[in-house]
Amino acid sequence: MLEIKNLCKTFNKNSIDEKTIFKNFNLTVEKGEFVTIIGGNGAGKSTLMNLISGSMISDSGKIFMDDKDITFFPEHKRAKFIGRVFQDPLKGTAPNLTIEENLSLALLRNSKRNLLFGKTKRNLEFFKEKLSEINLDLENRLDTKMGLLSGGQRQAITLLMATLINPKILLLDEHTSALDPKSRDKILNLTGKITNDKNMATLMITHNVENALRLGSRTIKLENGQIVSDLKKEEREAAKSLL
Amino acid sequence: MNILVSTCSQGLIYAVLAMGLYITFRILNFADMTAEGSLTLGGSICAVLITNGANPVLSVLTAGLIGSLAGLITGFLHTKLKIQAILSGILTMIALYSVNIKIMGKANLSLLGKETVFKIFENVPFFKENLQFSIFLIGIITCSALLLILNLFFKTRLGIAIRATGDNEQMMRAQGANTDFLKILALMISNSLCAVAGALIAQSQGYADVNMGTGTIVIALASIVIGEALIKENLFLLKLVAVILGSVCYRFIIFFVLNLGMNPSDLNLFTAVMASILLSLPGIRKTIVRSVTNVGNQKFVQNI
Secondary structure (H helix, E strand, C coil), X not given: CEEEEEEXXXXXXXXXXXXXXXXXXXXXXXXXXXXXXXXXCCCCHHHHHHHXXXXXXXXXXXXXXXXXXXXXXXXXXXXXXXXXXXXXXXCCCCCCCEHHHHHHHHHCCCCCCCCCECCCHHHHHHHHHHHHHCCCCCCCCCCCEHHHCCHHHHHHHHHHHHHCCCCCEEEEECCCCCCCHHHHHHHHHHHHHHHHHCCCEEEEECCCHHHHHHCXXXXXXXXXXXXXXXXXXXXXXXXXXXX | CHHHHHHHHHHHHHHHHHHXXXXXXXXXXXXXXXXXXXXXXXXXXXXXXXXXXXXXXXXXXXXXXXXXXXXXXXXXXXXXXXXXXXXXXHHHHHHHHHHHXXXXXXXXXECCCCCCHHHHHHHCHHHHHCHHHHHHHHHHHHHHHHHHHHHHHCCEHHHHHHHHHXXXXXXXXXXXXXXXXXXXXXXXXXXXXXXXXXXXXXXXXXXXXXXXXXXXXXXXXXXXXXXXXXXXXXCHHXXXXXXXXXXXXXXXXXXXXXXXXXXXXXXXXXXXXXXXXXXXXXXXXXXXXXXXXXXXXXXXXXXX
């Protein structure tokens, strides 16, 4: 479903600081596949996410989504089929809006932003149901301002918002690294649950090798913009036993 | 009594401007300097239309419509040409100075003896003798109408999207929103309100002047922060009410200090200082709380 072909990206071209991240990078991710990505700093993990989500545009190469060329789609157009969760829990939600308003923004991702009321009774029930699924006792606090919640709670809601309308692909950029151990486990479990329930492709960056092998169905290691290892079923099991 | 009403009505008319600035300054988080230019633009257009015999109400609406174009230009400069927010506003404001003189044909235009919106109630004997009451009534009507419309608008899907853009732009882009469009739209609404305010101000003072906008941003900001100090509720409707109340309050403060003998030319200095103090209050409060807790912590550590 997601196909990256001969992708190239160089920062600060024609200067002393020139840094080539990707040179003819190729990656294909199938529907329902959960890919965990590991690799050191500067390996190109986040750049890859940014290129897929459209917050950066590649120098050359193509990105296809379901055989459609999205290489030059602007960020907001890609967002219609890409769900994203950032590393910083504060980045995924609007702090001065209520939980309900945040969720309704996510629900309306694919519809017109018109003059109909943002709050409806039908949506309210739907949000309550979804919030009760993540077990944070937030289902009766829909009128609470987002900014009053903890980082873990906000990240859980960001995850919910990213997947509320079934994106084709979910991008998780170290989405647990700013959280305390307890919240981290909660969010990881939630990630596993949500991705199991929905049939979408998922890319998750993590620095934790154990999590990378425990979650998902495929693990990629990036180094200098190259895939140096690409582990699937049996190889992953073998790698896990080495931990 | 008359002075009370005229102070109130001036506050109500300037409240339209303050509500416009509230949209950019507080909701969109965008320091929009266009406001001074679009206020004068509204005044000039309205004055020209009225002197040419147009219906006053239609003139005000036209001024609002054209004022939104000023917001469109600022928004275009900022979002498409990537010029800093504050600079794009200043550029449009400066350009509007020349445009406004072109519109009026000279630096100012008198509306003396012309038809204005405030003469709508002329057939009612009481209002004919007391123009101030008529300005007051029009101010009340305009402010309540705007209160209702803006409150409804910012609860629609589009309105929530604009609020979220001001709150967290990156998140809105990740949610598939064209934030450039939303910003331009908010700027257009805001500047449209500023132009309406300009049209009303010109009619109430009896002339449009190319410098009528100077210093009005600070007045609007002062009104907003006074309002926020008065009403601290979270409800959106009450936040708008606070802006109106703040604008009226500001006029009373000005009336008071002028009566105490302050030189009118010192008013800008006074307003700026007042706005600075009110804007810095939350930060100062935080510092005080922190230093108090620090003292507490140190004592706690010493006791161990």
